[in-house]
Amino acid sequence: MCVFTHTQPKSSRLVIRIARPRSYAATFLAAALSGLFLFYGFEACGDVAEEVADPTRRIPRAMILTILVGGVSGLLSFAGYVLAAPDLQAIVAGTDADPIPTILVNSLGTLGTVGAKAFPVITVTAFISCVLSLQAAGSRLLYAFARDRMLPGSRWLSHVSDKHSVPTNALAVVCVVPILIAPFVFWRPDTLARVTAFAVLGIYVAFQAVVLAVLR
Template identity: 30%
Template sequence: MSDQAPIGKPLSLWQVTIIGLAYMTPMTVFDTFGIVSNITHGHVPLAYIFALTAMLLTAFSYARFSRASKQPGSAYSYTAQSIGPRTGFFVGWCSLLDYLLLPLINVLLSAIYLHALIPSVPYVIWALISACLVTLVNCFRIRILANISLLFVFAPVLLMLVFVYLVITGINQQQGIEHVLTLQPLWHGQTEFSTLVAGASVLCFSFLGFDAVTTLSHETANPTRNIPRAVILTTLMGGMIFFTASWFIQLYFPDNSRFKDPSAALPEIVFYVGGAFFQSIFLCGQILNTLASGLASHASASRLIHIMGKDNIFPKKYFGMLHVRLGTPLFSVIFVGLISMLAMFLDLAQVVSLISFGALVAFTAVNFSVFVKFYLRDQQRLGLKNKCLNLLLPLISVICIIYLWVNLDRTSLLFGCAWLSMGILLFFYKVLKKQNIVITSAY
């Protein structure tokens, strides 16, 4: 094991972007459509515009930090550099909740989809196979993951294009081309700003992935140039995919009246549009999509743990080292894999509502850190440009995130506070241990 950066050919801009898109799970738009359509009264594409705007503001903050720093670690490193290591520790600890739960959720979803396709194999076996497969791939060099992610992202996007084609031809044959060339999916009738914000608060967490690419700095060519670009590209491309797909779903389903279960509308959406055969193919694409997200989220989680291990928050002997031959944080990868295996015993409803807390802490911390570092510490205040970049934009971003905090699920908030309490106990344990070492060495 070694604490040096991995050897081998580094990732390119587009490989990092593909990993970010895989993390975002593009086909999640079908899973959340029925829920958000009910909240927004049939204005899902408009809610995506709200969500994309809020996420672009925060992504810009991440891009600014990644341009100014070669250190990976996402919100953890950026907050530690600008505000201090203690604050960085708590932000990193809260973010870790989000990073650890995403691989677990993807394993859980993969097992659900695979069990639906082949019910003769028990769900527990599918969960175990999914967790082991994702862990095994992540043990090898990151370029292997990038190449697999390209395949797993391309296939679902291709299926989404087929879906769009079927929607256009179906509406054209049934109602005429004038019902295709319309702005009805974006705006029809009156809507309330509060419902759009509520819908956007659900959709914002579809964009998780732009922050994860910042953990790959040490494995990326020219990171101060490519990571900021990858952050913005991941957000924009993901937003375009989400908006386009939601537009054509909303065009075909103006409301939820045709859905038996709006909270799980994906099977009904693809069945009504393409029939039973297309529904089966689409479900296979959804499995690939979930595996792609599982691979990417596993990679990001293991690297965040590795970075925190290098800082001795976790035992450096294990978590802070890279495997000499593989060039990966092998111990951290296996640790995340073991956590993912908890999917064999947990229910989706128990886990999915808990994922928001860490993301909101990270987003708030990074936006505030931009203000602290560039406006206060570096004193970049003169001129309209500096005032906009270092004061106005971070302030607007924090306000947008506050709207999301207001809509945070109560269960997520309670569980997040419990996780934070564990972090506080770990922090004081580290402080007391350090003081004991100092006292012992004095004697």
């Protein structure tokens, strides 16, 4: 979209005029979530440190590369969405509350047959990659708590497969719980925002708890 789809005139790419003054506090906080998600995930490298050879050298390197690759790819994606947006004023004003589908529909026609087919493949691949990384990190984190007997059913959750050398029970729980949540969100779409907010707050409360513990 950065290359093929530019629907905005040059004068409106950098300056967006608003008809009336308004508070940008909520908009700023919502936009800040993009930055949080953009650079989030580097700590997952540490969750699999016990399974990595020479972790003291490779894990920090993987964390740095995660931030760099994620940051660059995310910024390019945002730039593509902004340049391909058919109506930036509607997005800023809030009349187009969910602009991503509008942008994609508007852009796919300009990408050609090959581009229109390649884009969904790239998107699905990215989602699968995210799911696999979250499952790997979440299962190891659950296993670590269970190994230290900090969870109910710790003995079962801390089981490690002799054949595959992975915490199979913890991995199964991490896979099953989202499957159970998905139908609930499907029938009650309004709960998706609550589930997402809970996940985001939980992540950063946990991060800050470690920071506060160190400062204390």
